[in-house]
Each structure stands twice: as C-alpha cells, then as structure tokens.
Amino acid sequence: MLLEISELSVFYGKIQALDGVSLDVEEGEIACLIGANGAGKSTTLKTISGLRKVAHGAVRFKGADITHVPGHRRVTMGICQAPEGRGIFPGMTVMDNLGMGAYTRKKRDAERVTGDYERVFSLFPRLKERRKQIAGTMSGGEQQMLAIGRALMSDPDLLLLDEPSMGLAPMLVTQIFEIIKEINGQGTTILLVEQNAIQALSVSRRAYVLESGHITRRALAADLLDDDSIRAAYLGG
Amino acid sequence: MHNFVSQIWPSIVDGTTTGAIYALMALGYTLVYGVLRLINFAHSEVFMVGTFASLFTLHALHINYAPGGIEAIGVFAAITIAAMAASGLVAVGVEYVAYRPLRKRNSSSLANLISAIGMSFFLQEVFALRYGRDLIPFPRILLKNVLFHIGNAEVRSDMVLVVGSALVMMFILDRFVNGTRLGRGIRAVAQDASTAVLMGVNIDRVITLTFLLGGIMAGVAAMLYGTFYEVTQYNIGFVIGIKGFTAAVLGGIGNIRGALVGGFALGLVETFGGAIFTAQWIDVVAFSVLVLVLLFRPTGILGESLQRARA
Numbered sequence A: 001m002l003l004e005i006s007e008l009s010v011f012y013g014k015i016q017a018l019d020g021v022s023l024d025v026e027e028g029e030i031a032c033l034i035g036a037n038g039a040g041k042s043t044t045l046k047t048i049s050g051l052r053k054v055a056h057g058a059v060r061f062k063g064a065d066i067t068h069v070p071g072h073r074r075v076t077m078g079i080c081q082a083p084e085g086r087g088i089f090p091g092m093t094v095m096d097n098l099g100m101g102a103y104t105r106k107k108r109d110a111e112r113v114t115g116d117y118e119r120v121f122s123l124f125p126r127l128k129e130r131r132k133q134i135a136g137t138m139s140g141g142e143q144q145m146l147a148i149g150r151a152l153m154s155d156p157d158l159l160l161l162d163e164p165s166m167g168l169a170p171m172l173v174t175q176i177f178e179i180i181k182e183i184n185g186q187g188t189t190i191l192l193v194e195q196n197a198i199q200a201l202s203v204s205r206r207a208y209v210l211e212s213g214h215i216t217r218r219a220l221a222a223d224l225l226d227d228d229s230i231r232a233a234y235l236g237g
Numbered sequence B: 001m002h003n004f005v006s007q008i009w010p011s012i013v014d015g016t017t018t019g020a021i022y023a024l025m026a027l028g029y030t031l032v033y034g035v036l037r038l039i040n041f042a043h044s045e046v047f048m049v050g051t052f053a054s055l056f057t058l059h060a061l062h063i064n065y066a067p068g069g070i071e072a073i074g075v076f077a078a079i080t081i082a083a084m085a086a087s088g089l090v091a092v093g094v095e096y097v098a099y100r101p102l103r104k105r106n107s108s109s110l111a112n113l114i115s116a117i118g119m120s121f122f123l124q125e126v127f128a129l130r131y132g133r134d135l136i137p138f139p140r141i142l143l144k145n146v147l148f149h150i151g152n153a154e155v156r157s158d159m160v161l162v163v164g165s166a167l168v169m170m171f172i173l174d175r176f177v178n179g180t181r182l183g184r185g186i187r188a189v190a191q192d193a194s195t196a197v198l199m200g201v202n203i204d205r206v207i208t209l210t211f212l213l214g215g216i217m218a219g220v221a222a223m224l225y226g227t228f229y230e231v232t233q234y235n236i237g238f239v240i241g242i243k244g245f246t247a248a249v250l251g252g253i254g255n256i257r258g259a260l261v262g263g264f265a266l267g268l269v270e271t272f273g274g275a276i277f278t279a280q281w282i283d284v285v286a287f288s289v290l291v292l293v294l295l296f297r298p299t300g301i302l303g304e305s306l307q308r309a310r311a
C-alpha cells in the first residue's frame, strides 16, 4: 500500500472530527472518499498532509510512519494536495503559483521541472494562455485547474484532491474528472475527496464512505455505484 | 507666508531624508505583519542595537575623524555590515524567544503584544545598564559638505548617503521578495500559510528569514541614523520605531512598496508640518495626517498588501 491510515482520531479543540478512521490507497489507483458536508473529508486530507495534529492512530506512507513528520517535509516525500475551495495564492501570477508547486524541487532537477511545466500546460492549455495573469482574477474553473496543476508541479507520488468539482458548471465538472483520469493514467496515485459521488465513484477503483468522522462503508467503487442504500443516500435515488 | 515659501525646497529635502529612514524601519514592521499578522513592537530595539553596533565598530577601528577615499568605503562597509548583522541577529532572536514559543501554543495576539513589550524593555535596560542613560555621541565620519542645490535647498553629502542607501536597500529587498524562490515562499506564507505548507514551505524558516530581512533593513537605518544624527541612546529606537510603524500603516501595512510610500510621505508631512506650525508640532501634524488617511483609507495609501491584491 502506498498510503495506510489506521484508527485515526483528530480533534478541533474539544470537537472530534475524525474517530478511528482507517483507509488505504494502493499505488497506481484512484481511491475516493465520499461523504456529506462536515463528515470530516477535508480533515482527513489535512491530516495526511500534516496540517492537523493526530490524537490517536497512524499515517504510513510508502511503508514509513509519517504520523509526526512536519507537513512541509511530506511534500518532499511525495504527498501533495490541491486544497478545498481553490486554495491558490490569489495575489500571485499563474506562473508563480505553479512555481510554488515546484518549491521543494532541487536545482539539479531543473530539466524534469521544465518537463512538468509542459505536462501541466498540456493537461490545462488554459493555464499556458494565462501564465502572466494574477491567479485571483481567474474564473473558478481556471483556479481549480491551477490548484491541481500546481500540486502536480511537486511531481507527487500521491495526489490529494479536495472536492475538485465544487462550485463548477456541469460541463467543467465532466472535464475535471476526465483530467483526473488522465493524470492517474500518467502514473500518479490519487486520493479524491468528493460530495459529487456519482462522478467520483465512476473514476475510482476503491471507495470509502465517511459519516460524521466514521468510515461506514469500504468497497470497490463499482460496487457502491450499484448499491441501493448508497444510491439513496448520496446519488439522489 | 513668504517664510513658508522659502521653506518648501528645504522641507522636501529634509523630509525625504528622514522619510528614507522611516521607510527602512517600516519595512521591518510590514514584513513581519505580512507573514504573522502581528506588530513586532520590539523592532525599535532591533534598530537601537544597530546604532550601537555601528558606534562600537567605529570605536574598534579607532575612527574619530572623517576618512577619505578607500578608507571611507572600508569604514562604511564595516559599520553597515556590523549594524546589519547585529540588528538581523537581534530580530531573529526576538522571534525565537518572544514569539515562537507563543506561536507553538496558539496564544492570543495580546500575549504576543505583551511578549514584545517585555522584549523591548529587556533590551533597553540591558543597554542602559551597560552604557548608561545619556546620549552617546558618534564621531563625525562624513564631512557634511553641500554637494548641490535643489531650488534654494542645500543637499549635503550625508543626505545623499541616507537617501541613496535606503533606495538601494529597498530595491534589493523588493527584488528578493518578488524575484527569488525564498521570496516567493515569504509571499506564499503571507497569502495563505496552510497552503504554503502544502507546497512544502517550512513556515518556521520563512518566519526566521522575514525577521532577518526586517532586521537587516533596521540595521541599515541605524547606521544611517548614526551617521546623520550622530547620537545614540538606550531608548533611541522608541520614537523611530513609532515613526516606522506609522509609516507602515500609512502606506498600507503588509505591503512592501507601501512601506516606501508611507516612509517618504510621513517624512514630508512632518517637515512641512514643522515649517507651517513650528517644529514642536511635527508629531501632532504627523499623527493627525495618519488618522485622517486611515479615516478615508482604512488600509493605508496602497492598500493592505500587494500579496492580497486582486490585480
């Protein structure tokens, strides 16, 4: 397993956001974590990225225990996240935002970094056109693309995506999920968090359902898509 | 009125000179505010330490005259480096001792404020106990001859030194923050600290760097102050610190170019206020202008920060 989370509990002050969450992501796959607003999806990703302290449980990445590794070092280890709500740097240009994605890359990797810019620009031609634009002035869809492209600039082994389709027009949603499949096809493992369950399940192999801090279902995504109780709860019947 | 007209050019020249020092100080407040959203009230002592470092370097080199040629360049390089190093180190030390432990505990901004005031008093008292409470003179290390005139104002060599050095430092800082990888890290933390961590930015290191840069700017301000006013004292930083802070707020705190605008604006307002109302009124005029500007533009002349600007 590339990522193994076991019995994870996380608190905000006295409020418990995660209660014994366990989940695995296998190398090469897309796994998704679906659940309603407030279920603890973002908290799970933040904890994987090292932004939240773990009260109990462990996070293992590539076999190593990273539960207490500081967040910034996890990027060098190969974990990068495109955060919820288009967490781009609004005052920076598109190029500077992408440059932030490559912040931890070494000078001697310059050639590969150039290649990664090419990769990002071919996935998102829009970003190439808008290279010099201040990111905060772009549309929601463009900002979302930038957040994903920026995460790719760190050349991650595990890409964490927090609700990439949130607030996008239906056509853009389809496009974003196509791109997610394409990124995965190029060899990047992805853990996808979504409220948009149908789309998320249809691109994923493995799926988890999170309800108020607990994992209530774990299955192959295809099986959940066919499951009546899941359809009723998350897929609108 | 005739008297005032004759004061216009001299006021501009004087105001630009003091404004340059205010601007350098304002940078320290603005940089730290940008990344931590706190006012480093101990920055005035960062400046004070820099003046002492310049003075002691002069003593150590036995310079009590105005050197010329190569020697002058060497002496100015030495006192500049000494002041930058001392102020930079003190700034980093203040962060490490007064702010970092509180940050790790998520303490309130009030706790930070008290910690800063404590740090300020501590540094002042250390210097007061060691070097007394009186004004300590600097030797004259620069002949203050008139180089040229602007209108009816005399422009002296020390004014050129102050304004020139300040502009060079501000240019270098601007290039660093806007043109290097580390500078981009600073801007990233200023805009969104958690997202910066997601990109692999070591926040603690960026904060240290920010205090160091602010300290270096204060060090240069201190060296220039010593050369221009030729005195120091354990509490010399107090007034300059308030002025630098005011300049930062005036220009738009968190905004590097705002610090420059605010510094020169404050310097000019002061000298013109002094020319119109006599010198005792300088501070009253300066702060009235601050209040007025903030009434109409709560985020200062250039707005809160370039980092957050939408366009």
Ligand SMILES: Nc1ncnc2c1ncn2[C@@H]1O[C@H](COP(=O)(O)OP(=O)(O)O)[C@@H](O)[C@H]1O
Residues within 6 Å of the ligand: A012, A015, A016, A017, A035, A036, A037, A038, A039, A040, A041, A042, A043, A044
């Ligand atoms: N910064 C915070 N402070 C306090 N509580 C929080 C904070 N962030 C999230 N929570 C709480 O933690 C729970 C999980 O939130 P979150 O992980 O954001 O859910 P999701 O991403 O699934 O919508 C919610 O009950 C939310 O109110």
Ligand SMILES: [Mg+2]
Residues within 6 Å of the ligand: A038, A041, A042, A043, A084, A163
């Ligand atoms: Mg969320």
